[in-house]
Amino acid sequence: MIRRLIVGITAGAIALAPAAVAPSAQAADPVVFTVGMLSDVDSLNPFTGILAESYEMYQLQYSTLMQPSNADFTPAPGLAESWEESADGKTWTYTLRPDLVWSDGTPLTANDVVYTFNRILDGRYEKTNYGNYLRNVTGVSATDDRTVVVTVKAPSPIMERLAVYILPEHVWSAIDGKAVKSFANEPGEGETLVGSGPFLVTERQAGQFIRLVANDTYYGGRPKVDELIFRIYNNPDALAQALKKGEVDFAEGLTADVFSTLEGVEGITTYAGAYSGFNELAFNMGAALSDGTPIGDGNPHIQDLAVRQAISHAIDRQQLVDAVLDGYGTPGSTIIPPLYTTLHVDPATQPYDPALANQILDEAGYAMGPDGIRIGPDGVPMSYRYFVRSDSDTSVKSGEYIKSYLAEIGIEANIKPVTDDALYEIIGRGEFDMFEWGWVVEPDPDYQLSTFTCAKRSYKDGDTIYADLSDSFFCDPEYDALYAAQSEETDQAARAEIVKQMQQIIYDNVAYVITFYYDNLEAYRSDRFTGFLGQPEGSGSLLFQYGTYSYANVAPVGADSADTGGSDGASASPGATDQGSAGGETEPASSGGSSTGLVISLVVAALVIVVLVLVLVRSRRSASVDSRE
Amino acid sequence: MSLLQDAAVGEPDPIRAPRVSGSVLRTVGGKVLRAFITLAFVVVFNFFLFRLLPGDPIGLYTRGRNQDAEQLAELRRALDKPILEQFLTYVRNPFDPGIDSTRFSRPVWEMIGERVWPTLLLLGTAIVLASIIGIWIGIRAGWKPGSRFDKTSTGTTLTLYSMPEFWLGMMLLIVFSVGAFGIPGLFPVGGIVTPGVDTSTPLGWLNVLWHMVLPCTTLTLIYLADYSLVMRASLIDERKQEYLALARAKGLRDVMVRQKHAVPNALLPTITLIFLSLGFVVTGAITVETVFSWPGLGLLTYEALRGPDIPLLQATFLLFSIAVIVANLLAELLYAIIDPRVRS
Numbered sequence: 012m013i014r015r016l017i018v019g020i021t022a023g024a025i026a027l028a029p030a031a032v033a034p035s036a037q038a039a040d041p042v043v044f045t046v047g048m049l050s051d052v053d054s055l056n057p058f059t060g061i062l063a064e065s066y067e068m069y070q071l072q073y074s075t076l077m078q079p080s081n082a083d084f085t086p087a088p089g090l091a092e093s094w095e096e097s098a099d100g101k102t103w104t105y106t107l108r109p110d111l112v113w114s115d116g117t118p119l120t121a122n123d124v125v126y127t128f129n130r131i132l133d134g135r136y137e138k139t140n141y142g143n144y145l146r147n148v149t150g151v152s153a154t155d156d157r158t159v160v161v162t163v164k165a166p167s168p169i170m171e172r173l174a175v176y177i178l179p180e181h182v183w184s185a186i187d188g189k190a191v192k193s194f195a196n197e198p199g200e201g202e203t204l205v206g207s208g209p210f211l212v213t214e215r216q217a218g219q220f221i222r223l224v225a226n227d228t229y230y231g232g233r234p235k236v237d238e239l240i241f242r243i244y245n246n247p248d249a250l251a252q253a254l255k256k257g258e259v260d261f262a263e264g265l266t267a268d269v270f271s272t273l274e275g276v277e278g279i280t281t282y283a284g285a286y287s288g289f290n291e292l293a294f295n296m297g298a299a300l301s302d303g304t305p306i307g308d309g310n311p312h313i314q315d316l317a318v319r320q321a322i323s324h325a326i327d328r329q330q331l332v333d334a335v336l337d338g339y340g341t342p343g344s345t346i347i348p349p350l351y352t353t354l355h356v357d358p359a360t361q362p363y364d365p366a367l368a369n370q371i372l373d374e375a376g377y378a379m380g381p382d383g384i385r386i387g388p389d390g391v392p393m394s395y396r397y398f399v400r401s402d403s404d405t406s407v408k409s410g411e412y413i414k415s416y417l418a419e420i421g422i423e424a425n426i427k428p429v430t431d432d433a434l435y436e437i438i439g440r441g442e443f444d445m446f447e448w449g450w451v452v453e454p455d456p457d458y459q460l461s462t463f464t465c466a467k468r469s470y471k472d473g474d475t476i477y478a479d480l481s482d483s484f485f486c487d488p489e490y491d492a493l494y495a496a497q498s499e500e501t502d503q504a505a506r507a508e509i510v511k512q513m514q515q516i517i518y519d520n521v522a523y524v525i526t527f528y529y530d531n532l533e534a535y536r537s538d539r540f541t542g543f544l545g546q547p548e549g550s551g552s553l554l555f556q557y558g559t560y561s562y563a564n565v566a567p568v569g570a571d572s573a574d575t576g577g578s579d580g581a582s583a584s585p586g587a588t589d590q591g592s593a594g595g596e597t598e599p600a601s602s603g604g605s606s607t608g609l610v611i612s613l614v615v616a617a618l619v620i621v622v623l624v625l626v627l628v629r630s631r632r633s634a635s636v637d638s639r640e
Numbered sequence: 641m642s643l644l645q646d647a648a649v650g651e652p653d654p655i656r657a658p659r660v661s662g663s664v665l666r667t668v669g670g671k672v673l674r675a676f677i678t679l680a681f682v683v684v685f686n687f688f689l690f691r692l693l694p695g696d697p698i699g700l701y702t703r704g705r706n707q708d709a710e711q712l713a714e715l716r717r718a719l720d721k722p723i724l725e726q727f728l729t730y731v732r733n734p735f736d737p738g739i740d741s742t743r744f745s746r747p748v749w750e751m752i753g754e755r756v757w758p759t760l761l762l763l764g765t766a767i768v769l770a771s772i773i774g775i776w777i778g779i780r781a782g783w784k785p786g787s788r789f790d791k792t793s794t795g796t797t798l799t800l801y802s803m804p805e806f807w808l809g810m811m812l813l814i815v816f817s818v819g820a821f822g823i824p825g826l827f828p829v830g831g832i833v834t835p836g837v838d839t840s841t842p843l844g845w846l847n848v849l850w851h852m853v854l855p856c857t858t859l860t861l862i863y864l865a866d867y868s869l870v871m872r873a874s875l876i877d878e879r880k881q882e883y884l885a886l887a888r889a890k891g892l893r894d895v896m897v898r899q900k901h902a903v904p905n906a907l908l909p910t911i912t913l914i915f916l917s918l919g920f921v922v923t924g925a926i927t928v929e930t931v932f933s934w935p936g937l938g939l940l941t942y943e944a945l946r947g948p949d950i951p952l953l954q955a956t957f958l959l960f961s962i963a964v965i966v967a968n969l970l971a972e973l974l975y976a977i978i979d980p981r982v983r984s
Contacts (some may be wrong), residue, residue: 045835059745127964193740193747217754218935220835240835248810252818253829432946472713 018113041237042567044540046554047259051218051243055204056196057176058137061557062342062452064241070559071223071239073176074204074230076105076124076159079454079561081546083352085503086171090119090207090230091159095503100166107157112228113179115205122152126180128161134188141175143458166499168506172455174557179205208562209234210450219243235511235542235566254279254534261535266404267337270532278538283339283492284545284552285350286531290405291343291523292326294319294411298441298484302470306476308440310395312387319376319521323361324368324419326413332527333411339532343525345514346463347456350528350551353503354456356511358518375382377421385421394423395444398437401428406447407525412449439478447526454557456510457498463517464491485522531555542566668973675969687730690950690957691723734958741944741952748955756922756959758832759936762852762922766859771867771914773860778871778910783875783898793868801865809858809931816854817890827854830933855932859925863917867950870913874906881905908979912971919967923960 032330054060057069091105111119128151131141146164154160182205186194197203203213203224209231210223223239242259244250246532247269250462254262255276271403274281295309312318326625341349344357377387385393399410407428414424437443452459465486467479493513500506531552542564553561741748750770781790819825828851833839879902886895926938937956944952
């Protein structure tokens with residue numbers, strides 16, 4: 012009996028085999044572009060999410076009025092085809108592209124923009140993610156279907172960089188200010204979210220994948236692939252294996268060691284793109300609350316500019332790039348990364364020079380002690396607490412290097428590895444001397460610059476001290492004045508000049524030693540897809556940009572030549588023709604391939620089960636024969 | 641609860657009701673009551689335990705966001721209610737679907753609901769497989785200790801047991817998923833189902849099964865030693881018992897002596913072990929979930945510790961505690977059925 016059942020199951024599996032292959036082999040296969048990433052989206056609700064992965068979904072799903080160009084991050088048209096500042100800088104007029112429609116066919120008008128802006132201005136919860144973009148806004152109105160007029164308190168350069176996702180009023184008006192807090196914004200079975208971006212979310216399985224379909228009504232034209240899938244892998248090794256196997260076409264955010272194993276693999280292109288993040292060695296420059304009340308217990312030595320300058324000269328940034336990042340990055344200088352070519356400045360006046368560092372300390376009165384540790388003018392040895400983040404290999408590794416650099420100039424760094432959470436609180440209370448962390452810098456520099464203003468130092472709420480944005484406690488009236496000036500300068504060139512001066516001040520005062528700008532490590536199946544656009548062009552990241560340039564442009568290899576054959580040529584080619592041309596003995600790539608794998612492995616599994624059961628049945632039978640005896 | 645009442649109200653008519661059944665009911669009732677008391681204690685303890693965790697969830701989640709101090713203070717005030725008020729809200733209904741995660745702004749029980757099925761499926765299957773195979777190995781090895789089978793199986797299971805889960809998983813993944821040493825890559829690298837496949841169809845189930853093969857094999861291989869060694873040891877003890885000599889003297893064949901007499905008695909410790917591990921089924925297996933990108937509860941709990949996300953932590957730990965308590969209760973009750981000595 013049991014045996015018959017098992018045979019039935021095996022037969023079933025075999026019978027199902029053609030069925031498994033059938034759907035993918037049949038006509039008009041959609042072209043699917045699959046991206047593997049290492050973290051799930053935290054929420055599809057654009058008012059809730061905070062992770063980069065979530066923002067990637069928002070910008071695919073919803074368009075903004077304008078977006079940073081892929082050439083050099085200058086503001087480029089989005090939903091708005093043009094915009095204009097009034098002579099007094101108090102009014103901005105945005106003109107939408109003609110004939111915009113939401114994916115469900117409803118016209119996208121100026122009213123949707125007004126609705127979204129007002130929702131952020133009036134809402135409590137809605138302010139969280141976007142409030143700062145509209146900080147100066149006093150009123151929003153639509154003068155006709157294509158014209159939005161926004162009034163502001165003061166001239167505001169941010170009005171050219173409003174990264175606010177415009178939402179469809181006819182959908183979101185049903186979700187009130189209370190319901191929005193726990194609104195997941197996930198599509199129901201077989202539904203698609205209404206949006207205006209190149210792709211629309213159609214399915215999400217938490218912790219597994221997010222599936223999007225091409226938006227026929229996207230203003231930039233329908234994307235060249237039909238489906239976009241983001242799959243989540245919980246470790247970079249598995250992600251790399253999935254790319255090799257062809258389970259994904261693109262691997263995002265790889266680690267350096269895994270990235271190098273993919274170099275030179277047939278059919279795969281590795282790409283180390285310049286990224287907008289930096290890491291730094293930060294100093295406690297005199298922890299205080301925003302009103303100037305001193306807090307914390309930072310060592311006064313660190314407040315001496317000579318000490319910080321000496322440390323800056325002692326650090327071999329190039330070696331850090333080579334050793335910690337395996338070369339995938341560039342040595343650091345100022346707080347605006349070099350990929351923002353119009354804003355970045357590199358003074359290059361603090362080169363690696365341990366001899367000079369020693370000389371500076373000698374002259375400043377920090378004499379070398381008997382045990383190789385210098386003694387300060389106050390008689391206290393130069394021994395400091397140095398916090399690194401235990402969650403980050405990069406942080407721990409650069410910590411070790413920096414410790415040894417400092418030892419060479421007679422400074423002892425006591426490395427204290429802590430979690431991000433703990434370090435955040437330690438910084439807020441000013442209970443550190445130095446630490447290692449990093450920032451990701453937006454195309455608009457305002458936020459990053461604000462982290463060095465006096466007002467962003469810690470604050471007190473009740474009896475508890477909370478961290479604000481400042482983690483160096485840098486405070487300089489000249490810098491604050493420049494900060495105020497740049498935030499009202501709407502001439503981009505003039506603003507860039509101010510921003511450069513501000514970078515120079517931070518650099519000269521050594522509030523941070525910027526150790527490096529790291530690359531975003533990506534790899535993709537160049538035998539299957541082409542058409543990626545870096546931001547900035549030629550050197551920047553291919554995906555996870557400020558914009559959706561690559562997604563809108565990516566196409567299957569060979570699709571251009573067989574343009575008329577569109578969908579059917581494309582669906583077959585990624586798997587078949589390319590691998591032929593690549594001389595490929597690579598894995599079968601099309602979805603048909605994975606179905607074959609499924610069938611074979613299931614048959615194998617069934618056979619294993621059959622054998623196991625037979626063994627069991629046999630031993631059972633021998634037992635029952637015994638009992639009959 | 642009904643069991644309890646029966647025990648109290650149905651106090652016997654001494655002549656008709658056999659005394660035994662009354663005492664059984666009382667035992668069962670007592671055990672269930674004890675389980676409830678433990679659970680109540682856990683609910684209270686969980687609440688205060690997580691309040692001891694340091695951390696400023698709002699600050700951590702908003703670092704790097706465009707928010708001013710005023711907005712942050714407002715968000716904090718929403719969380720920072722008097723401890724007694726928090727406690728009363730919580731105790732009134734720990735399973736309230738309105739409890740939202742601080743980090744994900746979603747109902748915690750909904751989030752757990754998404755993760756609990758993959759976890760149960762993977763760990764449940766692995767434990768069942770490991771216990772069946774483990775017991776089988778244990779019986780064969782324990783009945784003839786020192787035999788070649790015993791030596792090989794004990795050596796193998798111990799080796800597997802001592803392997804790091806992460807390493808074994810990764811090796812299986814590289815060999816059977818990507819393909820190496822001439823073995824074709826048959827299984828998927830990660831996930832629970834191919835995106836776009838409908839899991840409500842038989843084809844969808846097969847797809848899930850296909851994704852489950854490698855993670856499940858990893859866990860089974862690693863858990864195997866637990867069961868086989870305990871079974872082997874208790875069977876070896878049983879072999880020396882006098883009743884077995886009697887059974888043999890009756891003329892029973894060796895296999896019969898083993899299956900009918902020795903094994904049922906030797907099974908008890910293994911059953912305890914199985915139920916104990918079943919209690920931990922819901923906690924997930926972080927390492928295997930990481931290697932095979934399996935969306936389980938282990939990783940969700942780990943995520944919740946960042947911040948910390950107290951409502952989510954509270955809910956997951958409550959679920960874990962309930963699972964362990966229920967499994968233990970079942971083990972105790974089952975004992976009473978299997979082993980007559982427990983009843984008296």
